[in-house]
Amino acid sequence: MTLALREVIFNFFAGIYIKVTKPFNIDDRIEFQNIKGDVLSINTLDFEILEIGDYINSEQSTGKIINVPNSTAINHPIKNYGKDFKYIWNEIVVKTELKVDYEEVKKLLFEIVNSNEVVKRIPDKMKKVMDDVDLENRVYFNKLDPIIYLKVVDSHVEFSIRYLVHPKKIRYGEDDIWSKILTLNNEGKIKLYVE
Numbered sequence: 001m002t003l004a005l006r007e008v009i010f011n012f013f014a015g016i017y018i019k020v021t022k023p024f025n026i027d028d029r030i031e032f033q034n035i036k037g038d039v040l041s042i043n044t045l046d047f048e049i050l051e052i053g054d055y056i057n058s059e060q061s062t063g064k065i066i067n068v069p070n071s072t073a074i075n076h077p078i079k080n081y082g083k084d085f086k087y088i089w090n091e092i093v094v095k096t097e098l099k100v101d102y103e104e105v106k107k108l109l110f111e112i113v114n115s116n117e118v119v120k121r122i123p124d125k126m127k128k129v130m131d132d133v134d135l136e137n138r139v140y141f142n143k144l145d146p147i148i149y150l151k152v153v154d155s156h157v158e159f160s161i162r163y164l165v166h167p168k169k170i171r172y173g174e175d176d177i178w179s180k181i182l183t184l185n186n187e188g189k190i191k192l193y194v195e
Contacts, residue, residue, distance in 0.1 A: 007069070007071070008045065010071050011044075011045040011046065011069050011070045011071050012044060012045060012070075014069070014070035014071045014072075014073055014074050015042070015043070015044050015045060015046075015070040017070075017073065017074060018042055018047070018070055018073050019042070023073055023078055023080065023083075024039055024073075024078065024080050024083070025039065025042075026039050026040065026041065026042060027039060028080055028081065028082055028083065029052070029059075029080075029081035029082060029167045029168070030049065030078050030079060030080050030081065031078070031079040031081070032072060032076045032077065032078045032079065033072070033076055035049070035051065035066060035068070036051070036052050036059070037049035037050050037051040037052050037061075037066060038050045038052065038061075038168075040065065043070075044070075045069065045070060046067050046068055046069050046070055047067075047068055047070060047073075048065055048066065048067055048068070049065070049066050049068060050063075050064075050065055051063075051064040051065070051066055059167065059170055059171075060171055081167045082167065086166055087122055087164040087165060087166055087167075088164070088165065088166075088167055089162055089163070089164060089165075090162070090163060090164075090165045090170055090173070090174070091160050091161065091162045091163075092160070092161045092174060092177055092178070093158050093159070093160050093161075094109065094158070094159045094160075094161065094181060094190075094192070095153075095156050095157070095158055095159075095192060095193040096156060096157045096159065096190060096191055096192060096193050097156060097157070097191045097192075097193050098152070098155055098156055098157060100157055100191065102150055102157060102159075104189075105157075105159060105190055106148050106150065106159065108184055108189060108190060109148050109159055109161055109181075110146065110148060112177055112180045112181060112184075113146040113148075113161050113163050113177060114145075114146060115180075116163075116173055116176050116177060117176075118165060118166070118169045118172060118173045118176075119146060119163050119164070119165060119173055122144070122163075122164045122165065122166075144164060146161065146162065146163035146164075147161075147162045147163075148160065148161050148162070149162065155193075156193035157193070161177070
């Protein structure tokens with residue numbers, strides 16, 4: 001009985017801690033102890049999240065709802081994907097053959113990522129968000145526009161396309177970008193490397 005009441009009391013005060021300090025809010029995407037999802041509700045003793053899959057599956061919802069004791073917010077570190085900033089950096093790695101006109105490929109990849117409807121509006125939105133963010137949580141980015149990094153690995157070239165995206169729109173953005181890359185591959189403008 002004492003142990004059961006101890007947990008109830010601990011979760012109750014942890015609920016007050018969550019409401020006061022706001023480590024996360026409803027709709028935030030959070031991760032802790034190998035659990036990742038979107039917060040659906042915050043209650044007196046627990047909170048509910050809609051579980052999402054891993055990064056490999058583009059973090060899509062699994063449809064499972066997980067009830068988590070409020071004490072988790074005190075006992076374990078919690079990653080919040082969007083506390084002050086709604087956007088995160090995502091990367092797509094495109095492998096091409098070693099004999100490639102890398103400047104031309106970079107140019108084509110820039111055109112693809114900058115034409116994406118989700119990606120192209122974010123730098124302006126992010127600038128506004130950064131201007132409005134409380135100085136206590138300010139994060140500085142030197143560049144908000146998409147970036148493409150180049151690296152030679154063994155017998156191929158890797159282009160890493162890095163861009164800001166809303167965590168819930170990663171799969172949509174990746175699908176659009178990869179569709180355009182495959183079209184250019186089929187047209188012979190980019191020669192993808194196949195191991």
